[in-house]
Amino acid sequence: MIALYLQPNSFKLESRRDIFQAIADPTRRAIITLIALQAMTPNAIAEHFDTSRQAVSKHLRILSECELISQKQKGREIYYQLELNKMKEIDKWLNQFRKIWETKFNQLDTVLANLKNKKK
Amino acid sequence: MIALYLQPNSFKLESRRDIFQAIADPTRRAIITLIALQAMTPNAIAEHFDTSRQAVSKHLRILSECELISQKQKGREIYYQLELNKMKEIDKWLNQFRKIWETKFNQLDTVLANLKNKKK
DNA sequence: ATATAATGCAATCATTTGGTTTCGCAAAAT
DNA sequence: ATTTTGCGAAACCAAATGATTGCATTATAT
Numbered sequence: 216m217i218a219l220y221l222q223p224n225s226f227k228l229e230s231r232r233d234i235f236q237a238i239a240d241p242t243r244r245a246i247i248t249l250i251a252l253q254a255m256t257p258n259a260i261a262e263h264f265d266t267s268r269q270a271v272s273k274h275l276r277i278l279s280e281c282e283l284i285s286q287k288q289k290g291r292e293i294y295y296q297l298e299l300n301k302m303k304e305i306d307k308w309l310n311q312f313r314k315i316w317e318t319k320f321n322q323l324d325t326v327l328a329n330l331k332n333k334k335k
Numbered sequence: 336m337i338a339l340y341l342q343p344n345s346f347k348l349e350s351r352r353d354i355f356q357a358i359a360d361p362t363r364r365a366i367i368t369l370i371a372l373q374a375m376t377p378n379a380i381a382e383h384f385d386t387s388r389q390a391v392s393k394h395l396r397i398l399s400e401c402e403l404i405s406q407k408q409k410g411r412e413i414y415y416q417l418e419l420n421k422m423k424e425i426d427k428w429l430n431q432f433r434k435i436w437e438t439k440f441n442q443l444d445t446v447l448a449n450l451k452n453k454k455k
Numbered sequence: 456a457t458a459t460a461a462t463g464c465a466a467t468c469a470t471t472t473g474g475t476t477t478c479g480c481a482a483a484a485t
Numbered sequence: 486a487t488t489t490t491g492c493g494a495a496a497c498c499a500a501a502t503g504a505t506t507g508c509a510t511t512a513t514a515t
Contacts, residue, residue: 386474
């Protein structure tokens, strides 16, 4: 070991990943959809895309890192499956806005109700 | 049966920006939350962050490009406001998974109900 | 035991991203 | 009329991203 070797050449800080960054990529979103109902192996997944198996493997790693998917080893095959609970976190984030758009909808409701009453 | 919903309806022609790429950046998500309830000017928004006004301006442009926000000129000030309808597209995409996790929840319900019956 | 299949990892590369700095232009204030 | 304010656009730069290629490793098949 060399003590003064501060950082490896290809030092990539891939730790700041979060679900939002993960779903930003269209291929990753497609993968998510693909395995939503049924766990799949990397090879099987890669067959659905126009990129190399290794590229898909990288996407799977990124999705794994933020725990949007999990894996189950079966012999030499690895089945990747979607972690729905993690998907719910996106939903959670959306919730703050859902509150707003539902409120706006209710306000419209009120307006309509008032109009109706005035007609009487 | 749950249909595959790979991409939201609206597509950007000029750039490959989409809502998912837009919300991938934490600063942009913060901006979205910030102006959700009240339209704000770029300067006012920038005061909330540790970056330059110009950087915020860039974020606003990206958010505008994918129509997540809109602007209203008032003299020399520009008020940016959130487009909730566009936010709903994220919700729409999530919907396919919501169906699944609700189904799984129902299945769990059934299991619990069966256990309860067996106890009797 | 050896070959093959399924997979992950590292190096490399072009492109994209997010930031800064500098500038230009209107609207408002002086 | 001149200065200040609010803003976007362009040029530039370091870092991150997504893809490819070339391995290494382990499980299965022959």
